[in-house]
Amino acid sequence: MRALPVFVRLAPALAATLALAGCKAESAAPPQAEAPKPVQVAEVRLAPTTEARAFTGVVKARREADIAFRTGGRITARLVEVGQKVTAGEPLARLDDSDLALAVRAAEADLSAAEAQSRQAGADAARSRTLLAAGHVSVAYDDQRVAAARSAAEKVASARASLDLARRRLGYAQLAAPGDGVVTALLAEAGQVVAEGAPVLRIANPEERELVVQVPEAAVAQLAEARVLAGFWARPGETLPARLRELAPQADGALRTYTARFSLPGAPDWVAMGMTGTIRAEATAAILATLPLSALHDRGQGPMVWKLQRDRVTAVPVEVVSLGEVTATLRGALAEGDQVVALGPQLLDPASRVRIAGTRAAATLR
Numbered sequence: 001m002r003a004l005p006v007f008v009r010l011a012p013a014l015a016a017t018l019a020l021a022g023c024k025a026e027s028a029a030p031p032q033a034e035a036p037k038p039v040q041v042a043e044v045r046l047a048p049t050t051e052a053r054a055f056t057g058v059v060k061a062r063r064e065a066d067i068a069f070r071t072g073g074r075i076t077a078r079l080v081e082v083g084q085k086v087t088a089g090e091p092l093a094r095l096d097d098s099d100l101a102l103a104v105r106a107a108e109a110d111l112s113a114a115e116a117q118s119r120q121a122g123a124d125a126a127r128s129r130t131l132l133a134a135g136h137v138s139v140a141y142d143d144q145r146v147a148a149a150r151s152a153a154e155k156v157a158s159a160r161a162s163l164d165l166a167r168r169r170l171g172y173a174q175l176a177a178p179g180d181g182v183v184t185a186l187l188a189e190a191g192q193v194v195a196e197g198a199p200v201l202r203i204a205n206p207e208e209r210e211l212v213v214q215v216p217e218a219a220v221a222q223l224a225e226a227r228v229l230a231g232f233w234a235r236p237g238e239t240l241p242a243r244l245r246e247l248a249p250q251a252d253g254a255l256r257t258y259t260a261r262f263s264l265p266g267a268p269d270w271v272a273m274g275m276t277g278t279i280r281a282e283a284t285a286a287i288l289a290t291l292p293l294s295a296l297h298d299r300g301q302g303p304m305v306w307k308l309q310r311d312r313v314t315a316v317p318v319e320v321v322s323l324g325e326v327t328a329t330l331r332g333a334l335a336e337g338d339q340v341v342a343l344g345p346q347l348l349d350p351a352s353r354v355r356i357a358g359t360r361a362a363a364t365l366r
Helices: 008-028 097-132 137-169 217-223
Strands: 037-043 046-068 073-078 091-095 174-176 181-188 199-216 225-231 235-241 245-247 257-261 278-290 302-309 312-323 327-332 337-339 354-360
Touching: 046 181, 046 217, 046 257, 091 199, 097 137, 199 217, 199 278, 217 245, 217 257, 217 278, 302 327
Parallel strands: 037 354
Antiparallel strands: 037 337, 046 199, 046 278, 073 091, 091 174, 181 199, 199 257, 225 235, 225 278, 245 257, 278 327, 302 312, 302 337, 312 327
């Protein structure tokens, strides 16, 4: 049998060696880097947001007072009705003044008696001075007469003051309007016995009207800088400018709300007292960002968005203020012009490399 050439016998081994070397070379080649993921981004646009609150109240007069008699007695006549306009000094009601008239006559009698005693004491003091000069009476006796004359003069002054007071109280039997206004309430009727200072009726000055509302404590801080408008149920669609005039320093014990009075400068005549109105206060709440709903993501630590930094993404925690149909209003460490991933944030992680496939200037993907 003829022997094969050497290269023929070595060919299979050489082929196996070359194949093995090729495998090692392939395994030693460096792995290719992961290609950047294309992402759709949205640019952050910040804008101030306004927070609006509405409070319902009643139109009242700024100056309103309960009117009372300055003396007690039985009411004999009431001369006004609710809603009637009155002028300063106009009679409103009268008391039975018979007892007061008797007090005046008694004071007049006391004054007459005091004056008579004063004249007698003065004459005695004059005679005492004459007798003292002639040496017929002692100095002590003269001092007594002079002191008695002074005491009688003071009694006259006291009786005269009592008469003036009695006459004034007689005048108090007629209740007069302290100023121009409108009668808004009747608190007593004819025939009723009232004490001194007990309210009989209420008068309001309609020239200055204001809307009185109750404000919860959470809304008190924003009232000072809020833009306020007043609307009225009787005139839907019409609004008037309003201004906070007074805010109660202490909350109501039962309602736990603060009474706020809003003036209505230049209010038209149709704004009547007792009318129901609503105060709408709008104040700037914060600077917030609006982004697509699809940009929100939660990895178990609260809502966040992916913010682009070159070809990488960084997680930015956010607070959701409100949600719309396709957008979300957010509060977080976002600046004007920042780019965030607007679509598919759940497919990314901090190690992901990305490239921008498209940019939406508006904060919506609609």
